[in-house]
Amino acid sequence: MTSQPSLEEFTQQAAGWLAERYPKMPRSDQSGFAWGEGSDEVRVFQEPDPVEEADALPAIRRWRQELWDHGYGWIAGPVACGGGGLPAAYQRAFEQLTRRYQVPGDSALTISLGMVAPTIGRHGSEEQKQYWLPRLYSGAQIxxxxxxxxxxxxxxxxxxxxxxxxxxxxxxxxxxxxxxxxxxxxxxxxxxxxxxxxxxxxxxxxxxxxxxxxxxxxxxxxxxxxxxxxxxxxxxxxxxxxxxxxxxxAGWAVAMTTLGHERSAMGSSSFGGAGIFSTERLIGLVRAAGKDADPVIRQDFAELISQLRLARYTRDVMAARAQAGQAPGPEAALNKIALSDNMRRLAGFVANVLGPALVADTGGWGTYAWTSVVLGAPGYRLGGGTDEILKNTIAQRVLGLPRPS
Amino acid sequence: MATDGLALTSDERDLQSALRAMLAGELSSAGLRAALETDAGYRPELWSALASDLGLAGLAVPEEFGGLGLGPAEAAVVLEDLGRVLYPGPFLATWLATTALLATGDAAAHQRWLPRIAEGTIAGCVAVADKAGSWGQAADAVRARHDERGWRLDGARWFVIAGHVADVILVPAVTDSGLSVFLVERGADGFSAEPVSVLDLTRKVAIVNLDGAPATLLGREGGGQAAVEAAEHALLLACAAEAAGGIGWCLDACVDYAKTRTQFGRPIGGFQAVAHACVDMLAHHQSSSAAARYAAVATARGAPDALLAARVAALRTGEAYRTVTEAAIHLLGGIGFTWEHDAHLYYRRAWSSQQLTATPQAHRAAIAELVRL
The missing domain is CATH 2.40.110.10 (Butyryl-CoA Dehydrogenase, subunit A, domain 2)
Known part of the structure; x- marks a missing residue:
């Protein structure tokens, strides 16, 4: 490739490449969600069965190797380190495309690719970047x-x-x-x-x-x-x-880089198209509980939806500004705080809709499963820095206030 | 909605800095307070300057009629900065009236009124709410009848922003064919706009009484719904953008104070409780500004989620504005509770703006409908 393909050309080629190798997602999975179908699992933290998780690993590594071999492993990375040298929009376009196919995916590699690799990219020597980054992006090393x-x-x-x-x-x-x-x-x-x-x-x-x-x-x-x-x-x-x-x-600066990426990843995590914050899932929940005509529940529902949308708009606008060259500083951690706030709101809303069906397994689809969110929510507020530590950092580094004590 | 284009364009940044430059020189706290003492409640010189130098009176007026021909995204950029300084003049009312007038599709009325709006020689407003403040429920608070001399309106509209100064008043009224939109000129027989005491000192509100007042039908009889909806949608965007600006003022005032005010021998911003309160304001500012922007861009593009985004933005920024102004007065301490400090002007705006737009309950009910629960 001598000149950069247009985004359309790139997307078309990538779609063809994916279609040759991976089956399409069934339509219901693409749109995300149908109440009562499939697994009703909802989770804050991934807690896979260790045996299944280990069994899935070779396929994940093969997927990364395939991507790497065909120039899709690190689309926006510098050519000198084996990357594709294309704009970040191409990477995002590719990630969107992959959601339409049954690919092993990168969910087990969030830390490897989302946090450690960019840290090496920023603080590593040239030799280290040349050695480690291709290995991480190709899945040879996790x-x-x-x-x-x-x-x-x-x-x-x-x-x-x-x-x-x-x-x-x-x-x-x-x-x-x-x-x-x-x-x-x-x-x-x-x-x-x-x-x-x-x-x-x-x-x-x-x-x-x-x-x-x-x-x-x-x-x-x-x-x-x-x-x-x-x-x-x-x-x-x-x-x-x-x-x-x-x-x-100089380890503190290295750690801060990794944590910055972690907070940003946690803050922008959508928990999948049909994840715990899915509007369709929440509508299904309210209907299944027979409370869609209850004016109080409708108010609570809209309050939650408005908070979820607010967080999404904020992430979208920040991302657009970052694309336009106004990179977010430590204030990106505010998105992580907003998300853990929404996790708590979600748990409270679900509890009020389900009543005792949340706390004792009545066998209903999409009821007792929510205990996992109720139990996971407090942890999200701790991981990647507590709300308080993040606010201290933002107070100092964004607002220029004295070191809080 | 696709998310590219959410960052400000270079044209929008130019508009923003030109507006900021003009406001910085013109609207000091003392200047604002002096203007509030007048009957109009704003300085006509500044409104003229905003109209002639920046073209803001005709922001939404198409270029063929001498306006800037700009959409809701640019309007929101302007409103955010006007909200930041609590600008008391008739920009918002005129923009709402222009939006409604354009939505009627009435070419003759466009020819007649839009050039004068763009010049800044006349101000407009919309008079939609009934005595309960509702924009939708009681349209028949004004009824229209047709006699040998034309249309006549009877009834009253409440909570009319800038009703005391507007030269053209757009009034929805019910005819035998349903909801229709009419234009009433200031000074018409049977028209009166009575200013009432208001919580928000920077935004005067009037009761408009119509006692057989002559009026011009805009667009088709019974076809008024679109214009009312366009004005209501625009008001949601405006409420969000102004709130984002006002929250930004509170944030800056509080951070500045937290750095300079010392107690116990050190700046109070070093106390974690104070620092975290400032960060909470920053969070409200970022999310409010983003929501206002997202909703305005979605509206400009005609995105399918535009109305939902506008409702979400109005609901969340309305709540945030109240929260932040209350927190600001608390953080500023005793000085924040004085008449001299501007904090109460923002607090008043926050409470007023939220109720004049729609109650949180109404927003939530609309959101539940819009996502099809």
Missing amino acids: ACQLFSEPGAGSDLAAVAARAVRSGESWRVTGQKVWTSGAHLADIGEIICRTAAGPRHKNLTAFLVDMRAPGVTVRPLRQMTGGAAFNEVFLDDVEIPDSRRIGDEG
């Missing part, structure tokens, strides 16, 4: 992030996992927690303490081999009953210095 610790939650700079230099490598010992996908990952972006102080300047980022001797991964069962996260124990694990991301002592 990455997780190792940040939080039992003693470092909101105060992330207090991480205690220590990395000690030993010749051309480092030895790491410590404990990480709330690590999504650690059991599937090949490598992990880890933030370690490499000096006694000063604060924020004593941290260093690395890529640790998740299968190296001394790494132990254990599922962490959360209040929903499922295990969407892990605990990771590191016992004198060796990391070559060539896997250090950024300078020694």
Whole structure:
């Protein structure tokens, strides 16, 4: 390809490519939703069965490899690192297209591609970018992030996992927690303490081999009953210095980049076309409960819908501004706060519509299943930074207020 | 709706900065308060300048009639900045009247009135609400009859924004054929517009009484629904855009104060409770501004979700404006509760604007209908 194809040409080619390889989605799945059909599962956190999840992994890797081999693996990435060098609109157009086909999809790779890869792209050396980015985008390697610790939650700079230099490598010992996908990952972006102080300047980022001797991964069962996260124990694990991301002592900036991407991903997460916030699903719920003529429920329903639309309009306008070159700063985290607020509103609304059918399984489709949202909602407010930590950051960095205390 | 085009265009940014430059020089707090003391409630010189220098009086008037020929997206850009300074002149009322007049499709009336609106020599308004404030339920609060000299209107319209100064008043009235839209000229026999005391000092409201007042039918008899709906839709957009602007003022005033006001030996913005209140205002500002923009662009494009977006924007920004102005007065402390501080002017606007547009209950009922629950 010598010159850039038009977006139409590109989309047409991509549609042909997908159609040759993957079956079309049945129409009902494309439009999203039909009440009473298929699974009634609704979730805040993905908690797949570990065996099914492991079984699905090879297909996901093959899908990524296919994409990579045909130039669709990293459409908007720089050519020098193996990307397609096309505008971001082409990437979005391709992602929209893929929803029409039964593809393995990237939902297991949100952290790998949405958070770790852009962090390497920003802070990695040229050599690291050339080496890691093609591997991540082609699915040859899957990455997780190792940040939080039992003693470092909101105060992330207090991480205690220590990395000690030993010749051309480092030895790491410590404990990480709330690590999504650690059991599937090949490598992990880890933030370690490499000096006694000063604060924020004593941290260093690395890529640790998740299968190296001394790494132990254990599922962490959360209040929903499922295990969407892990605990990771590191016992004198060796990391070559060539896997250090950024300078020694510059780990805080690296972590902030990853967290920025995480908050933005959480804030823009739509939970799928027929996800928990789907208007069709909520209308189906109200009708099935026989409350569509109840004026109070209609008011509550419209209140919720208006909040959901408001969040969507805000994301859309921010995205349009970003496309126009006005990239959002830390205020993008406001979208994540809005989403967790809406999660709580949703849980409250559903409870009021369902009544006791929410709390005891009466066997009705789309009733007791909502307990998963009720139980997951508090976690969304914590992940990626609590509301309070995000507001502190925004107060300082967007509004220019003194450091809050 | 497709989401590209939601960022401001370069033409819109130019319009915005020209307007800001003009308002910055003209509308200080003292200047605004002096204008509020007058009968009109605004300074005619500034309205003339906005009309002649920026062409705002004819913003929606097609270019063939001497206007700018701009749509709701550009109008919302203007309204956001006018809302930010609580501009008290007849821009909103004239824009609503122009929107309704265009929607009637009455070519003769367009020829006659649109050039004068665009010049800024006459102001317009729409007189739609009944005594309960409803735009839809009690259209027959005004009835039209036809006698040997033409159409005559009897009845009253309430809560008419800029009714005390408008030269042309668009009035929906019921005839034997149904809802129709009429134009009444200021000074007509049997017409009176009586200003009433209002909560929002920056937006005067009148009761329009029609006692056999002569009127011109606009468009087809019984065909008035489209014009009323166009005006109502425009009012929803305006309410959202003005609220976004007013919330922006509150945010800036509070952040500024939080940086400079010291208590316990340090700026109060360093206290987490105060800082978080400021961030909450920022969140309201971003979402309100985005919702106003989204709804205006959707309307300009005739997107299928345009009316839903306008309802959502009016509902959410209406609630946010009240929340933010109340929070602002609290954050500003004692000074915020004084007559001298402008915070109460925004608080008054927030409460007033929400009720003059539609109650939250009415918005929610409409939203449930629009998404087909």
